[in-house]
Amino acid sequence: MAVxxxxxxxxxxxxxxxxxxxxxxxxxxSSPSSLFTDIEHQRYHWIKKHDERxxxxxxxxxxxxxxxxxxxxxxxxxxxxxxxxxxxxxxxSTAGEWCGKWNKLFKAFCISHLRSPxxxxxxxxxxxxxLAYAYEQxxxxxxxxxxNVVGKELSKHKRKIKMNPRDRKGLxxxxxxxxxxxxxxxxxxxxxSSDLFxxxxxxxxxxxxxxxxVRKAEVHSVDFGPIKDISTNxxxxxxxxxxxxVQYARTVVxxxxxxxxxxxxxxxxxTESEGACHSSQISPGNVLPIHVRAKISRHRETNVVVxxxxxTSCQLGDLLVKRGVSKVWYLMxxxxxxxxxxxxxxxxxxxxxxxxxxxxxxxxDDDRKERLGMVQEARNxxxxxxxxxKVLQSxxxxxxxxxxxxxxxxxxxxxxxxxxxxxxxSPEIPDLPTFDYIYYATGISSDFSTLSxxxxxxxxxxxxxxxxxxxxxxxxxxxxxxxxxxxxxLAALRVGPGAGNLEGARAGAERIAWKIQELxxxxxxxxxxxxxGWHAEVDGGLTHNLGLTNSYGALADxxxxx
Numbered sequence: 001m002a003v004x005x006x007x008x009x010x011x012x013x014x015x016x017x018x019x020x021x022x023x024x025x026x027x028x029x030s031s032p033s034s035l036f037t038d039i040e041h042q043r044y045h046w047i048k049k050h051d052e053r054x055x056x057x058x059x060x061x062x063x064x065x066x067x068x069x070x071x072x073x074x075x076x077x078x079x080x081x082x083x084x085x086x087x088x089x090x091x092x093s094t095a096g097e098w099c100g101k102w103n104k105l106f107k108a109f110c111i112s113h114l115r116s117p118x119x120x121x122x123x124x125x126x127x128x129x130x131l132a133y134a135y136e137q138x139x140x141x142x143x144x145x146x147x148n149v150v151g152k153e154l155s156k157h158k159r160k161i162k163m164n165p166r167d168r169k170g171l172x173x174x175x176x177x178x179x180x181x182x183x184x185x186x187x188x189x190x191x192x193s194s195d196l197f198x199x200x201x202x203x204x205x206x207x208x209x210x211x212x213x214v215r216k217a218e219v220h221s222v223d224f225g226p227i228k229d230i231s232t233n234x235x236x237x238x239x240x241x242x243x244x245x246v247q248y249a250r251t252v253v254x255x256x257x258x259x260x261x262x263x264x265x266x267x268x269x270x271t272e273s274e275g276a277c278h279s280s281q282i283s284p285g286n287v288l289p290i291h292v293r294a295k296i297s298r299h300r301e302t303n304v305v306v307x308x309x310x311x312t313s314c315q316l317g318d319l320l321v322k323r324g325v326s327k328v329w330y331l332m333x334x335x336x337x338x339x340x341x342x343x344x345x346x347x348x349x350x351x352x353x354x355x356x357x358x359x360x361x362x363x364x365d366d367d368r369k370e371r372l373g374m375v376q377e378a379r380n381x382x383x384x385x386x387x388x389x390k391v392l393q394s395x396x397x398x399x400x401x402x403x404x405x406x407x408x409x410x411x412x413x414x415x416x417x418x419x420x421x422x423x424x425x426s427p428e429i430p431d432l433p434t435f436d437y438i439y440y441a442t443g444i445s446s447d448f449s450t451l452s453x454x455x456x457x458x459x460x461x462x463x464x465x466x467x468x469x470x471x472x473x474x475x476x477x478x479x480x481x482x483x484x485x486x487x488x489x490l491a492a493l494r495v496g497p498g499a500g501n502l503e504g505a506r507a508g509a510e511r512i513a514w515k516i517q518e519l520x521x522x523x524x525x526x527x528x529x530x531x532x533g534w535h536a537e538v539d540g541g542l543t544h545n546l547g548l549t550n551s552y553g554a555l556a557d558x559x560x561x562x
Contacts, residue, residue: 006230008248009089010520012240014222014453015255016092016214017102019488019505021201022122023253026509027086027516028208029124086520088213089249091242096216098205099198106194107284109315110322113144113191115341115385117348120502121197123204124509130192133200142193146340147386150186217242222252223456224482238484251483251516254454258489258500260445265307265409272414275421276438279312287316288323291419292436296324303433305329305423307409308441309336310382316441318391321400328395329435330403331425337383343497347378359496371493372467378497382443404429412438448490457484469493475515476508483519485512 011027013020026032094101105111114120123129134140192200205211220241226234230248240247262278274289288296295302302325306313309332317328341348347355355378362370384392395401404425411424420434447468449458461479464471470478470486472494478484487508489500495511498504 006246006248007087008230008237008250010086010249011088011251011253011516012238012247012249013088013090013253013255014092014219014240015257015488016090016095016098016100017255017257017488018099018122018201018502019257019508020090020092020253020255021098021204021210022124022505022509023255023485023487023512024088024090024210024213025122025204025208026124026506026513027088028084028210029513030085032124032510032513084209084213086516088210089247090210090214091217091219091240091247092214093216093218096214098210098214099201103198104284105280105282106198108282108287109312110319111194111315113193114197115191115311116502117146117189117191117341118143119188121200122502122505122509123200124506124513130197130200131187131190133203134192134196137196137199139193139196139199142196143190144193144387146189146191149340149345150189215244217244219453221453221456222254222484224460224484250520251485253485253487253512254490255487256451256453256490258444258446259451260447262440263442263445264440265442271416274416275414275419275436276440279308279316279439279441280444282316282439287319288325289437292325295436302326303329303435305331305421305435305438306441307331307438308382308443309334309405310441310443311342311384311388313382313439313441314384314388314392316439317401318388318395320439321395327399328401330401331407331409332403332405333408334381335405336389336403337381338386338389339383340385342383342501343378344380347497356496369466372469375469375492375497376467446489448486454484457482466493474511476511477515483515485515487512 013023090098092100094104118131118134119127121130126132134143220243222241223239225236227237227239227248231237238249238252240249240252262280264278268276274291292302292304304320304325304327306317306320306328309330313330313332317330320328339345346352359371359374362374392401392403396403407425407427407429409423410426413422414420415422415434418434420436421438422434423432425432445468447465448454448470449465449468457478461482463478469490469492472478472486472491473480474494476485476487476491476494478486487495487499487505489504491504491508492499495504495508499508
């Protein structure tokens with residue numbers, strides 16, 4: 001009986017969220033937006049789309065290439081299923097589909113719109129792809145403007161006034177608030193609906209034919225080294241142990257988000273778990289526990305505590321009020337911070353290049369404390385958007401919400417029979433009632449050293465970890481000789497403070513794709529150019545038309561032929 005050899009994938013991506021999707025899509029995209037102008041993109045994609053229907057003549061050699069149906073990605077009009085440029089497998093513990101956990105949480109919290117602007121998305125082809133998709137699908141009514149961000153910049157005259165705020169008579173002159181985003185960029189500063197963003201991710205998935213590569217499986221460990229009876233010439237491979245078996249790959253990408261466990265102020269006992277949970281454990285249609293729903297159905301008073309000061313806590317509180325809870329009590333360790341994005345605007349607007357350059361020039365060779373400090377300062381803990389703040393204020397005025405900042409719980413007791421909590425806070429809140437349930441919206445830990453799936457790798461690699469973040473190479477690898485890549489929030493010391501958001505997903509995917517192409521070739525095989533179809537016969541004239549070379553290179557080639 002013949003023994004079937006296990007498949008060795010070119011790339012295994014652990015995590016099917018936006019970061020994983022961005023990486024998989026970038027590996028399939030031959031003309032990423034980071035390399036081409038808009039005009040070059042138009043011609044490049046036109047040639048890719050119509051290549052099978054036309055003959056292309058070389059302007060230099062005069063040779064004519066016959067029409068040919070491409071077998072690589074981008075040939076959606078061709079019969080049959082196009083071949084991916086690499087053999088890929090995506091493993092996700094939540095669902096066997098892209099963005100399963102993302103969509104689940106958005107549905108559970110009834111979140112209508114994202115927080116991110118329009119140019120934050122996982123599509124490698126076009127920075128403005130999400131905006132174009134909204135108009136192409138006639139869904140521009142699902143865009144919501146991010147207010148108090150865009151406005152005209154200060155003129156040179158007004159900047160002088162700002163330096164000398166008093167006129168000739170000594171009277172103080174007033175100036176409009178200095179807004180850092182120019183009016184011409186207003187279309188960027190809208191936020192898409194969650195349904196629109198989900199549809200766009202499905203469009204990206206369909207464009208690159210990525211649907212069938214996602215598999216539901218929990219990853220237990222990742223190891224790297226020669227594998228008996230599988231490695232050739234003692235080549236090192238990754239062995240990925242999962243709940244459904246062991247998979248093998250030449251490269252691995254960790255797109256696991258924060259990667260850690262839910263942060264709880266204290267460990268809950270089995271009985272206490274009846275009366276409390278972390279916000280990440282909420283599922284659609286199951287926001288309220290049974291005993292709270294029973295009290296609401298009997299029109300009895302209900303009181304619920306939400307611990308945490310970020311956007312999730314306020315979205316959860318709003319949902320609880322809408323579900324019929326009599327009063328929601330917010331307990332926040334710090335003050336309430338209101339800002340449009342999770343990062344300061346200077347990391348997103350016209351001064352982004354300055355901030356990024358400062359970050360990359362920071363001392364990261366010795367102890368990386370400077371970069372870590374910049375990441376922590378830029379994010380500055382949890383915050384809420386102005387829109388959610390208005391919703392919160394309306395609930396406070398209606399008596400549905402009680403907000404307590406700079407407050408912590410010093411003692412708590414769960415009565416299993418009465419199914420109620422007794423809390424003591426600091427500072428003490430007078431006339432505090434008993435509570436029916438506690439929600440902890442306190443985030444997820446981001447400590448790479450505690451991830452169970454990388455423990456075998458960490459035992460072999462000398463990897464410095466600062467503030468829970470790994471000190472990766474410029475290509476986001478654990479080490480130069482270990483092609484295990486990290487993207488998302490855990491790559492913040494290399495990508496920057498925005499590594500954990502959608503823009504960071506695209507930036508991380510770009511770095512990873514460049515290195516994988518260098519390690520595996522343009523298609524992961526020795527006969528890569530033949531397998532890439534239309535791209536296999538690109539000659540000097542076409543590469544010049546695509547902006548891949550210049551006229552001087554063509555002249556040099558002609559001189560050699562003469």
